[in-house]
Amino acid sequence: MKQAKQNNTKRLVTRLLFTVVGMFGFGFAMVPLYDVICDITGLNGKTGDQVVSVQPKENAQQSDRQITVQFLAQNAAGMDWEFSANDAQVKVQPGEVKVVSYHAANPNSYAMVGQAIPSVAPNEAAQYLKKLECFCFQEQPLEAGETVDMGIRFFIDESIPEHITKLTLSYSLFDITKSSSSATAVTQR
Amino acid sequence: MLPKAKLWLALTIAALTSMLSTSLQAAWDLNMPQGVTQISRETYDLHMQILWWCVAIGVVVFGVMLWSIINHRKSKGAVPATFHESTKVEIVWTVIPFIILILMAIPATRVLTEAYDASESELDIQITGYQWRWEYRYLRDDMNEEEVSFFSNMSTSREEINNQLPKQETYLLDVDNPLVIPINKKVRFLLTSNDVIHAWWVPDFAVKKDAIPGFINEMWTIVEEPGVYRGQCAELCGIDHGFMPIVVHALPQDEYDAWYAGQQEQAAAARAAANNTITMDDALAQGEEIYNRTCVACHQAGGTGLAPAFPALAGSSVVTGDLTDNIDLILNGVPGTAMAAYNRMLSPVELASIVTYIRNSFGNSTGDLVQPADVNALLQEAQ
Amino acid sequence: MSAAHDDHHHGPAKGISRWLFTTNHKDIGSLYLWFSFAMFLLGGTFAMVIRAELFQPGLQLVDPNFFNQMTTMHGLIMVFGAVMPAFVGLANWMIPMMIGAPDMALPRMNNWSFWILPFAFAMLSSTLLMESGAPNFGWTFYAPLSTTYAPSSVTFFIFAVHIMGASSIMGAINIIATVLNMRAPGMTLMKMPLFVWTWLITAYLLIAVMPVLAGVVTMMLFDIHFGTSFFNAAGGGDPVLFQHVFWFFGHPEVYIMILPAFGVVSAIIPTFARKRLFGYDSMVYATASIAFLSFIVWAHHMFTVGMPIAGELFFMYATMLIAVPTGVKVFNWVATMFRGSMTFETPMLFAIAFVVLFTMGGFTGLMLAITPADFQYHDTYFVVAHFHYVLVPGAVFSIMAAAYYWLPKWTGYMYDERLGKLHFWLSFIGVNVLFFPQHFLGLAGMPRRIPDYALQFADFNWISSIGGFLFGASQLILLFVVIKCIKGGKKATDQVWEGAQGLEWTVASPAPYHTFATPPDPKLIHDQ
Numbered sequence A: 001m002k003q004a005k006q007n008n009t010k011r012l013v014t015r016l017l018f019t020v021v022g023m024f025g026f027g028f029a030m031v032p033l034y035d036v037i038c039d040i041t042g043l044n045g046k047t048g049d050q051v052v053s054v055q056p057k058e059n060a061q062q063s064d065r066q067i068t069v070q071f072l073a074q075n076a077a078g079m080d081w082e083f084s085a086n087d088a089q090v091k092v093q094p095g096e097v098k099v100v101s102y103h104a105a106n107p108n109s110y111a112m113v114g115q116a117i118p119s120v121a122p123n124e125a126a127q128y129l130k131k132l133e134c135f136c137f138q139e140q141p142l143e144a145g146e147t148v149d150m151g152i153r154f155f156i157d158e159s160i161p162e163h164i165t166k167l168t169l170s171y172s173l174f175d176i177t178k179s180s181s182s183a184t185a186v187t188q189r
Numbered sequence B: 001m002l003p004k005a006k007l008w009l010a011l012t013i014a015a016l017t018s019m020l021s022t023s024l025q026a027a028w029d030l031n032m033p034q035g036v037t038q039i040s041r042e043t044y045d046l047h048m049q050i051l052w053w054c055v056a057i058g059v060v061v062f063g064v065m066l067w068s069i070i071n072h073r074k075s076k077g078a079v080p081a082t083f084h085e086s087t088k089v090e091i092v093w094t095v096i097p098f099i100i101l102i103l104m105a106i107p108a109t110r111v112l113t114e115a116y117d118a119s120e121s122e123l124d125i126q127i128t129g130y131q132w133r134w135e136y137r138y139l140r141d142d143m144n145e146e147e148v149s150f151f152s153n154m155s156t157s158r159e160e161i162n163n164q165l166p167k168q169e170t171y172l173l174d175v176d177n178p179l180v181i182p183i184n185k186k187v188r189f190l191l192t193s194n195d196v197i198h199a200w201w202v203p204d205f206a207v208k209k210d211a212i213p214g215f216i217n218e219m220w221t222i223v224e225e226p227g228v229y230r231g232q233c234a235e236l237c238g239i240d241h242g243f244m245p246i247v248v249h250a251l252p253q254d255e256y257d258a259w260y261a262g263q264q265e266q267a268a269a270a271r272a273a274a275n276n277t278i279t280m281d282d283a284l285a286q287g288e289e290i291y292n293r294t295c296v297a298c299h300q301a302g303g304t305g306l307a308p309a310f311p312a313l314a315g316s317s318v319v320t321g322d323l324t325d326n327i328d329l330i331l332n333g334v335p336g337t338a339m340a341a342y343n344r345m346l347s348p349v350e351l352a353s354i355v356t357y358i359r360n361s362f363g364n365s366t367g368d369l370v371q372p373a374d375v376n377a378l379l380q381e382a383q
Numbered sequence C: 001m002s003a004a005h006d007d008h009h010h011g012p013a014k015g016i017s018r019w020l021f022t023t024n025h026k027d028i029g030s031l032y033l034w035f036s037f038a039m040f041l042l043g044g045t046f047a048m049v050i051r052a053e054l055f056q057p058g059l060q061l062v063d064p065n066f067f068n069q070m071t072t073m074h075g076l077i078m079v080f081g082a083v084m085p086a087f088v089g090l091a092n093w094m095i096p097m098m099i100g101a102p103d104m105a106l107p108r109m110n111n112w113s114f115w116i117l118p119f120a121f122a123m124l125s126s127t128l129l130m131e132s133g134a135p136n137f138g139w140t141f142y143a144p145l146s147t148t149y150a151p152s153s154v155t156f157f158i159f160a161v162h163i164m165g166a167s168s169i170m171g172a173i174n175i176i177a178t179v180l181n182m183r184a185p186g187m188t189l190m191k192m193p194l195f196v197w198t199w200l201i202t203a204y205l206l207i208a209v210m211p212v213l214a215g216v217v218t219m220m221l222f223d224i225h226f227g228t229s230f231f232n233a234a235g236g237g238d239p240v241l242f243q244h245v246f247w248f249f250g251h252p253e254v255y256i257m258i259l260p261a262f263g264v265v266s267a268i269i270p271t272f273a274r275k276r277l278f279g280y281d282s283m284v285y286a287t288a289s290i291a292f293l294s295f296i297v298w299a300h301h302m303f304t305v306g307m308p309i310a311g312e313l314f315f316m317y318a319t320m321l322i323a324v325p326t327g328v329k330v331f332n333w334v335a336t337m338f339r340g341s342m343t344f345e346t347p348m349l350f351a352i353a354f355v356v357l358f359t360m361g362g363f364t365g366l367m368l369a370i371t372p373a374d375f376q377y378h379d380t381y382f383v384v385a386h387f388h389y390v391l392v393p394g395a396v397f398s399i400m401a402a403a404y405y406w407l408p409k410w411t412g413y414m415y416d417e418r419l420g421k422l423h424f425w426l427s428f429i430g431v432n433v434l435f436f437p438q439h440f441l442g443l444a445g446m447p448r449r450i451p452d453y454a455l456q457f458a459d460f461n462w463i464s465s466i467g468g469f470l471f472g473a474s475q476l477i478l479l480f481v482v483i484k485c486i487k488g489g490k491k492a493t494d495q496v497w498e499g500a501q502g503l504e505w506t507v508a509s510p511a512p513y514h515t516f517a518t519p520p521d522p523k524l525i526h527d528q
């Protein structure tokens, strides 16, 4: 009887400990899970950080629907590059591929690495903005005094809901010189 | 009444009245403001509706309880009943609250759906939160237009906060550059942050949303009455979280247009002024003004600083040392500290003045007169 | 019987080693309770600093950075140091006695789970003396304020949270094992006192979410020291993710602090109404539903982060739903009082105040669930008023009720009823003067966590501060009453209270060092 009880307890405690470990893991699993949910729902307005594999349909129905895409740029704390969109906004038809560009300049007397992070408002529109090419896919190393124009090639998916007539694509530029793998490359160049 | 009791009463009343008179406004605000937008009024109605539901439920439940407490007490000879369960009753008081909840959820869903529809806006403004100020940027259709953008800092003086000067009526709720918007126009705000999470909130608009670094959020309002509306940062964002108010001036369209044109002219003039030269007197006067507005909170009057976080400027090795390094530090800030980068917060003229001022005040006497062109050269070192 | 079992029949060891090495559930229960009271006074002192600074507009006593440290430490210490250990202490003392078990299932682990706590809180409190200052980012420690922008003491904070988490998890495992495996013959699950039920469910909540808290602080640790980017947008992370993970822990945590309170009140009200608890089964089911719902409502703390409307609606509806089982509980308590034969000793007074004031906190909780209205309430004093109503006259009052209720069983003497009542009435008045005006402050637009405020908030703030000082000072009466009761007084009978039912009232007062070494007579186990 006593022995059975002790075995019971041992088994129960083992099970509970597994639950604890499992829930600790679950906390971490929330990270990729969250990303997946964000990708599906546009939960946080994040756009993909990789090239999309889908291409606009060849003979996309030409509708007269025009969607305004606004471009914003801002620097995160500690980033002193000049950073701005070259176009305030463009009008595109869903399915139409557009190319726009941003301007960046490193005014410092030393090389730095920047990383642009995109975000879209309204965030439900994020999943319909498909980027074929974007400077945010890579780190941006700039030499002292270097200036670049950086491009984005994108289209708006035809399935975008009717009520979205304007969307805003915003880039925040962060200084990642310290943590970047290209940092050494820059200084060596 | 006993004389002693009377004395106490008189003393209490005197104490209370003296405390009440310390506030400048008769401010016994008990409730949410109804505000000046359709959404704010609907939110208020929703709030009141739920409140009355709660009051009604409370009256019934606490009423029964009070009745029992008064009547079913042992001292009155109450004999305990023996009932202790009833499935029927349990079902009733599960279902009725559920129905009430549905009645609450319907209007709540409707108001939320309206509040979430930011489409068809007529004016877009980007709001960026900084530790501890807001930046407003009016979005343009065309990059060739002159851009209107500015920082909005709390203008309440440190003397008022530290009880050295009497507090004004708008204590902690005043800024140097308020946000200006037209009335009866759908204004869409695009919200982000430079550093930590802030939240932009104006109660009269019923608009509150988080400003998150790296991400952009949107919200909107249509203000129906001209006026000055005040709010505060709502998300803990560090030391001066309590000191980043929001002030919005809502103007009739024509006044707004005039203001906007004026701002564009000023922006153009500031750019032109970057090539002008300034005199020592002008620089010192303007520098002092900027210092008292922008720098004094940390570096203190007299440039004494506040150890250990905020270094003194009086006798500082930076301020009395190499001029270019000094300008550079003010332009780019010191990452990881409270020293912000002022390259975009101040114009070249202002930057030149403030550097000139600190290098020739608090006992510092370098004699340097910095020109806007010097600052500009550093700003555009790259090109 | 094994050799290890023999020393169960010894009395307690003497001196400090009794407390250091004890595996006795009553000793450990006492340690938890004293520790939690000490933390209650420490956290309360921080609250007094906050209320003193907010007494008048302008900065008088502390600078804003220290103010933020006070709000942060107050929250952390009250949640993890005062309320949670108090309930664990009550569980340790009462659960074995309520289910007829000789001790907890894992007595040695029990010793450990207590003794690591003082280290955790010593580490946390020591940050106040560090050059960087204590954590100043709020007890919810939102990234990136708590990562990229944190004072260097954040690392100590992280380790302290890890230790507190380990302690809670060990405590929870112990309680589950005790309740599931150590019940006396005849003590079926549906005959367990509700305090045991609510604690069993709470323990499962702890096991589910404390590891998530450990996970989130571990991610912070990695972001701060090892260059990862869980919450840093620059590296592809997301600060909002922090809030999702935190509140996945944080919302169940709220119920961890209130479910045992439901158990306490469900024990006290029948005793002093001299009538069986109404709707025992529905109480058990309601507790379980609340626990389940607590896992799917977390984002109602985040209505303003910019979730898509579908998410806002889901979390609004789910949150509103919690009102149903919570309502059932309140209705059951009222029905228990109805046509009872009530007396109003101190535990009953605290329990009745609990029902009323907790329900008021519930009402404001319902208001906060309404998303569009929450846009106005969020991060204001309305929220502060709401959760303090739930936690102070809610959780804390229930702990005080429990202390008065079981004190005669613990010490063998009746406490001083007049002082108890004085303590109750001063606390009751104090708590309402302290927190009720904060509803108005929030509605009028005062943000929370600010060291200074605009002039229109001045009046309600000084009223609130006065209430705060009154409430704070009143707690010294409790300390006095407890010490007085330990030293002596009127001898308590075994049953102590006329209407008391349950196994804990069948043993002597004070409860012997070892109880139920042999299981109780099954005839003593009543239906609930």
Ligand SMILES: [Cu+2]
Pocket: B129, B130, B132, B197, B198, B199, B233, B234, B235, B236, B237, B241, B244
């Ligand atoms: Cu802020």
